[in-house]
Amino acid sequence: MAHSVSSKLIRRIQAYGAFDVSACFNCGNCTAVCPLAQDRGGFPRRLIRLGQVGMKKALLADEDLWMCFGCGECSKTCPRQADPAQYLGAARRYVTSCYDFTGISRLMLGSAWGQLLGFLVLSALFTLLLLHGGGIIDPKAIHEQALFKFLPGPWIHAIGVALFAIIALSMLTGVASMLWRTCGRHLREAPGSLSLAALPAALAASIGDALAHQTHRRCDADQPEVPWFRRPWLIHAAIVWGFLGMLAATSLDFLFKPIGSNVPPWYPMRILGTISGLVCLYGLTMAMVRRLRAVETPYRSSGFADWFFLLLLTATVGTGLATEVVVYLPTGSVVGPLIFLAHVVLAMDLIVLLPLSKFAHAVYRPLAMCIHRWATAPVAQPAAQPAAI
Numbered sequence: 001m002a003h004s005v006s007s008k009l010i011r012r013i014q015a016y017g018a019f020d021v022s023a024c025f026n027c028g029n030c031t032a033v034c035p036l037a038q039d040r041g042g043f044p045r046r047l048i049r050l051g052q053v054g055m056k057k058a059l060l061a062d063e064d065l066w067m068c069f070g071c072g073e074c075s076k077t078c079p080r081q082a083d084p085a086q087y088l089g090a091a092r093r094y095v096t097s098c099y100d101f102t103g104i105s106r107l108m109l110g111s112a113w114g115q116l117l118g119f120l121v122l123s124a125l126f127t128l129l130l131l132h133g134g135g136i137i138d139p140k141a142i143h144e145q146a147l148f149k150f151l152p153g154p155w156i157h158a159i160g161v162a163l164f165a166i167i168a169l170s171m172l173t174g175v176a177s178m179l180w181r182t183c184g185r186h187l188r189e190a191p192g193s194l195s196l197a198a199l200p201a202a203l204a205a206s207i208g209d210a211l212a213h214q215t216h217r218r219c220d221a222d223q224p225e226v227p228w229f230r231r232p233w234l235i236h237a238a239i240v241w242g243f244l245g246m247l248a249a250t251s252l253d254f255l256f257k258p259i260g261s262n263v264p265p266w267y268p269m270r271i272l273g274t275i276s277g278l279v280c281l282y283g284l285t286m287a288m289v290r291r292l293r294a295v296e297t298p299y300r301s302s303g304f305a306d307w308f309f310l311l312l313l314t315a316t317v318g319t320g321l322a323t324e325v326v327v328y329l330p331t332g333s334v335v336g337p338l339i340f341l342a343h344v345v346l347a348m349d350l351i352v353l354l355p356l357s358k359f360a361h362a363v364y365r366p367l368a369m370c371i372h373r374w375a376t377a378p379v380a381q382p383a384a385q386p387a388a389i
């Protein structure tokens, strides 16, 4: 199929934080050193080439872009200092903005001011909305009753459900766009691929990979000098596992615990939430410390989008843990409801920004893994006919 070429593509990707890859002279060193290049047809050099020659459609239809975990090996060894790892990060931000039909992620991911402004506007909106439904600080009320007098549970629930519906719709359009482009490419290049029979296995393997970080571990295999607790895959896994644990605790709380009822600290969902929050906070802290030190390649080229996401998640988890402490104070306090308000507003910001920020990789990367496994699954051959006698 003929691809249209855009001479502006590389400049557009650069606007999302890429180094000038025009220095790349296509030597293939990055492909030789990348621990994930096997069976991926010249990855990552192929993707750099697509940007250089302006093949936007081909770039949007290539799920391998999401396979890179930013280990930085390619940038470390690039003879032209073209920083392919940073290029791939910027290309992912660019592609995310292209998958989003609203155009908001272009504003959010393409400029630090856009992200900051979007965050402030959303936070102000949610604060006003939440206070509109409650806002009563009762100094006599203690524990969770005080919090849910300030922000009534049904009101939080109603706003949360509406947000989930809007965001699910927005994320689904992004997912549909990615599926349409990537699966369409595979079907054009290999008409017999993507058999329905191979889908369940590809799906199961990709969910397992996303949870156990098998592919990410391959990136770290060449760094035996890094202690296990500082390994990038473990830091990332701590963030993912902690986040999923908190999500599970919140959902179970909502399903089984009457809103505003007081429970002891050893209540199972509270224990799950607290441990998950601490695990997530460990991962976030390590990720930020390594970025601040900026001596190890995976974190050398952090952009505003990376910092914004990490800080937003840290603030959400931090205020959640602080709220847990506040509910066990012996007396009522003004500070408790305000911390709770901050936590709910930040959690809502996080939900809304899922399809529009770096957070979107939590959906696109596992999906890319699944598409890749599905497309490369061996095609079952029809059983041989017995020879006629």
Ligand code: SF4
Pocket (backbone or CB within 6 Å): 023, 024, 025, 026, 027, 028, 029, 030, 031, 045, 048, 074, 077, 078, 079, 080, 081, 082, 083, 084
């Ligand atoms: S190693 Fe550098 S110069 Fe060589 S192909 Fe990769 S990005 Fe280009």
Ligand code: SF4
Pocket (backbone or CB within 6 Å): 033, 034, 035, 036, 037, 044, 067, 068, 069, 070, 071, 072, 073, 074, 075, 084, 085, 088, 219
């Ligand atoms: S950053 Fe690591 S995983 Fe990504 S392309 Fe470079 S070497 Fe491969």
